[in-house]
Amino acid sequence: xxxxxxxxxxxxxxxxxxxxxxxxxxxxxxxxxxxxxxxxxxxxxxxxxxxxxxxxxxxxxxxxxxxxxxxxxxxxxxxxxxxxxxxxxxxxxxxxxxxxxxxxxxxxxxxxxxxxxxxxxxxxxxxxxxxxxxxxxxxxxxxxxxxxxxxxxxxxxxxxxxxxxxxxxxxxxxxxxxxxxxxxxxxxxxxxxxxxxxxxxxxxxxxxxxxxxxxxxxxxxxxxxxxxxxxxxxxxxxxxxxxxxxxxxxxxxxxxxxxxxxxxxxxxxxxxxxxxxxxxxxxxxxxxxxxxxxxxxxxxxxxxxxxxxxxxxxxxxxxxxxxxxxxxxxxxxxxxxxxxxxxxxxxxxxxxxxxxxxxxxxxxxxxxxxxxxxxxxxxxxxxxxxxxxxxxxxxxxxxxxxxxxxxxxxxxxxxxxxxxxxxxxxxxx
Ligand SMILES: [Ca+2]
Ligand SMILES: [Ca+2]
Ligand SMILES: [Ca+2]
Ligand SMILES: [Ca+2]
Numbered sequence: 001x002x003x004x005x006x007x008x009x010x011x012x013x014x015x016x017x018x019x020x021x022x023x024x025x026x027x028x029x030x031x032x033x034x035x036x037x038x039x040x041x042x043x044x045x046x047x048x049x050x051x052x053x054x055x056x057x058x059x060x061x062x063x064x065x066x067x068x069x070x071x072x073x074x075x076x077x078x079x080x081x082x083x084x085x086x087x088x089x090x091x092x093x094x095x096x097x098x099x100x101x102x103x104x105x106x107x108x109x110x111x112x113x114x115x116x117x118x119x120x121x122x123x124x125x126x127x128x129x130x131x132x133x134x135x136x137x138x139x140x141x142x143x144x145x146x147x148x149x150x151x152x153x154x155x156x157x158x159x160x161x162x163x164x165x166x167x168x169x170x171x172x173x174x175x176x177x178x179x180x181x182x183x184x185x186x187x188x189x190x191x192x193x194x195x196x197x198x199x200x201x202x203x204x205x206x207x208x209x210x211x212x213x214x215x216x217x218x219x220x221x222x223x224x225x226x227x228x229x230x231x232x233x234x235x236x237x238x239x240x241x242x243x244x245x246x247x248x249x250x251x252x253x254x255x256x257x258x259x260x261x262x263x264x265x266x267x268x269x270x271x272x273x274x275x276x277x278x279x280x281x282x283x284x285x286x287x288x289x290x291x292x293x294x295x296x297x298x299x300x301x302x303x304x305x306x307x308x309x310x311x312x313x314x315x316x317x318x319x320x321x322x323x324x325x326x327x328x329x330x331x332x333x334x335x336x337x338x339x340x341x342x343x344x345x346x347x348x349x350x351x352x353x354x355x356x357x358x359x360x361x362x363x364x365x366x367x368x369x370x371x372x373x374x375x376x377x378x379x380x381x382x383x384x385x386x387x388x389x390x391x392x393x394x395x396x397x398x399x400x401x402x403x404x405x406x407x408x409x410x411x412x413x414x415x416x417x418x419x420x421x422x423x424x425x426x427x428x429x
Contacts (some may be wrong), residue, residue: 034268070234
């Protein structure tokens, strides 16, 4: 018997004992790599001071180190205060941290739990210990938000930048650019040094193709018809938030879809909204959003319904046609040590679903593109559920990740950012 049983139970007891004591000892167990941690002022319970007077620290090797963070303000309606761009806005409390403002930092920068007050810096007014928890395995880590009487020393790291004049964005891991003639989707994407990339553009453009039937008329609209008006933005060390108004003209000047939405850029991913609003309910509506790659011959495609991998060769043959196109939750295109990911997120209960758009054809003809062919074209075919949509407006979110090479299981880390988000609690002392 029973030796195995005894050994196993011994190991279980040992592991449990170890994990309890790891948490009691305040050792960081949080493994999340790509997640931001977003904590409202209400949760921090250390509000009321001018935003410039806060510092955020993590305990690493027995020292409190300043880590990159930002506090983004929100107004009474929950809209972000835009600190740059055309329409700058202000909160009603003269740049103080209040209950609905958001503290943001990266999970990868968190540290251990402070054993006592001895390591706290001189002259802090108040301190909040923020405990971050990953809900899947209760993994934990800590950071310390402190308020001072004067502007405090901060980390000089800046993970993400945005240039609204050139419509470009960059982090150490990726960069991109929008063409001013069709700025609804990027027309440059590149892997950067942080991943071992060299900034070479790998995308032709992001295509947005919409087919609408209304009042007996069929209309086809593309990314070149969609106007984007940037209202303003926030560019902090941890994230960039851009607020814009997009409109797709229909006919007689009636927009089929005029919506305002946020785009977020973080260290490893960009999170875009694809919003549709219907002043007139169309009889038929279908939208495809396609990442048209310049030349990904030899790269391998995986998604949630096609997990065994499919090599891109520029030719659409039977093996391409056999791919499962049903609604999917993640996809990745990978070349040895670099991977480009897509995921999409719908509001709870939303009937609209994305099937897989897949076209591996170097000879595909399309007048609206810059590099001939789709090598491949991979994306979202929102072809299901529009007829069951009750609301007049829906916001679907499309997220592009840039990581090192693909290993099975990475998709869980990526989906968990949205499916099992990190949570935070705080105590002040
Ligand atoms: Ca506020
Ligand atoms: Ca405020
Ligand atoms: Ca093929
Ligand atoms: Ca192309």
